[in-house]
Amino acid sequence: MGRITRKESHAQTRERLVETAHRLFLRDGYNATSLDKVAAEAGFSKGAVYSNFATKHELGLAVLDVLHLERAMSLASAVVGAETAEDRIDAFEKWADENIGDVGWTALEVEFATSNRHVAGINQALAGRRRELTAAIADLIEQQAADLDLTLPLPADDAAVQLLALGIGLGVQRAFDPELPVTSLVDLLRSFLERAQPTTRSD
Amino acid sequence: MGRITRKESHAQTRERLVETAHRLFLRDGYNATSLDKVAAEAGFSKGAVYSNFATKHELGLAVLDVLHLERAMSLASAVVGAETAEDRIDAFEKWADENIGDVGWTALEVEFATSNRHVAGINQALAGRRRELTAAIADLIEQQAADLDLTLPLPADDAAVQLLALGIGLGVQRAFDPELPVTSLVDLLRSFLERAQPTTRSD
């Protein structure tokens, strides 16, 4: 029972490969990182990679899932603990300043998406992840609006699309021009709040 | 005098190579298109390519310049001829609907930028083009605002950054999920107008 089964060992190798690919893809890019480098850096050989992933694209998608989870957790933890709307915006500004462009995950996601946009099957996988991400952001927005008793000037879904697209656009441009500030992301959020109406509640 | 000089012939082949690369890059992507294909499709051999461009990146940058020029001209021609603010927004909506994502030049630009974000020298070239593009959009915004006697709720530079980043973000996502609408681009523009103040002029 206490011993490490074959399945557990397999899962450990897989996790370690994903971690290494995650680091190398962020550092050097997806196209510039070969599976040989990933395997060697993780302490395995290329055969171990193909034992866990059918193609390089599969490994790439697994890394994207990790990135999405990281983002969702860091954003959620950044917003909690703030009371007023201004405090939440400040928290969001701090998160955006530390996360958009600097780390480079936006560039990685976009490099993967655009480089493989004509590869069969990849489109659907990316489209599904995009919708999940947009829905999660919309949920967060609705939750925040309800918490602050505010009625937003536009549907939460539309607000989520705008915020995500603006974040992607900024992250992409900051990947090669870090001087571009991320303040416009906060400006957009603030414009939502300025045009929001207070909600009258029955309780 | 009337004959074709060597310099003119050289310029012709260069132009033809850029045109072909422009088409193939848009169709198949930058990384997936080899210089061999470009040369063959243009009716030349690979030697002609390297006689006109030192590296593949140089050809890529030349194509980006064509894309930028196309965008600027099509957007400018779409906005002229409209009188009221609403007409201009309608014209912009029509332009955005036809240009963002469908053609795929956003995906191409972003693929090139992210794939070569760690290549020495490319960053500066891309950063320069980004600033030129942002400045051109800001000029267009200022011109439109002055024409309509409006004072925008934010500096034209900031508005340009927001519009460009939102357009990039939408174009990237539409490259693999065409169901995503581009209406948020018009929504953002409309929100600028709604918060704009009429300008009192002295003449």
Next chain:
DNA sequence: GTCTATAAATCGATAGAC
């Protein structure tokens, strides 16, 4: 200035040993 031929290197993926 363009073409042909080839160099030189890399990478994704596979086959068989262990």
Next chain:
DNA sequence: GTCTATCGATTTATAGAC
């Protein structure tokens, strides 16, 4: 399940003929 060895295909870039 992982490793070693290798295939096969492709690529950028170069060298020399014309």
